[in-house]
């Protein structure tokens with residue numbers, strides 16, 4: 001091997017956050033690329049580049065307070081646009097519905113379990129928790145759904161990585177918490193889940209459990225490499241859910257949940273929900289019908305969201321967590 005070759009640039013630089021979950025997902029993408037393309041299977045053909053995002057830097061405040069879109073993606077998008085990395089591997093749950101200019105979502109890998117898990121060392125389920133029990137969660141979506149169903153519980157902000165959260169449970173800071181099953185499965189930590197929560201009890205975040213890969217729109221070579229990694233069935237589901245979110249203009253401040261599932265060949269069911277941050281007046285809806293492609297799924301998601309916008313009427317800002325002045329309150 002010549003020296004020039006030893007020092008050569010990797011053929012593909014993969015950008016990712018540095019959390020254990022993000023790294024596991026980036027490694028899965030790298031392995032899938034190596035399996036699909038012999039030229040990427042050579043040693044040093046690919047490099048993983050860890051990028052710290054705002055969401056990683058700010059650990060002490062609820063995400064909903066920091067606000068803004070792309071908390072976990074912006075710095076990675078910028079590195080991609082600047083050409084410092086070629087592709088980025090993201091939890092689709094963290095990816096805003098509108099991508100940065102010049103970037104495309106080329107592949108969605110096969111989706112993991114989209115459900116949330118109930119986690120407690122002392123209780124079996126939410127129904128078991130006594131009056132005043134404390135739930136640790138940094139997610140407005142999870143908190144609002146819990147308060148809506150179990151108004152006798154208390155929710156406190158709970159951030160930090162998996163280990164930190166488990167330690168807080170051990171120390172009695174909270175009686176229970178929730179985490180995505182997908183993250184636990186990918187980290188081989190499913191055993192810490194007390195039980196997966198039924199979707200009727202806790203509708204997941206849009207695209208929860210899905211991992212997406214973005215690249216520059218004009219990077220035809222890389223787009224070609226990514227194509228075989230795309231799972232069409234997962235991509236169509238995620239497209240439907242993201243259309244629901246886009247119409248409701250979801251941000252981190254908005255408790256929005258949606259899940260699209262295949263109920264048969266070419267048959268989709270999409271459930272969507274908005275809740276006020278305090279858990280009041282949940283508005284849910286459901287669509288079922290034939291879905292042949294991404295456009296049909298998006299139309300379904302958009303239509304479901306339009307119904308909720310109409311039903312919420314003047315109260316929509318309250319669902320977004322905005323303080324509504326006037327009205328005698």
Ligand SMILES: NCc1[nH]cc(CCC(=O)O)c1CC(=O)O
Pocket residue numbers: 091092093094178179180182183207208209210211
């Ligand atoms: N915002 C953090 C985040 N982003 C994606 C996941 C889980 C994995 C997934 O949904 O694919 C998590 C952690 C969690 O919610 O428990």
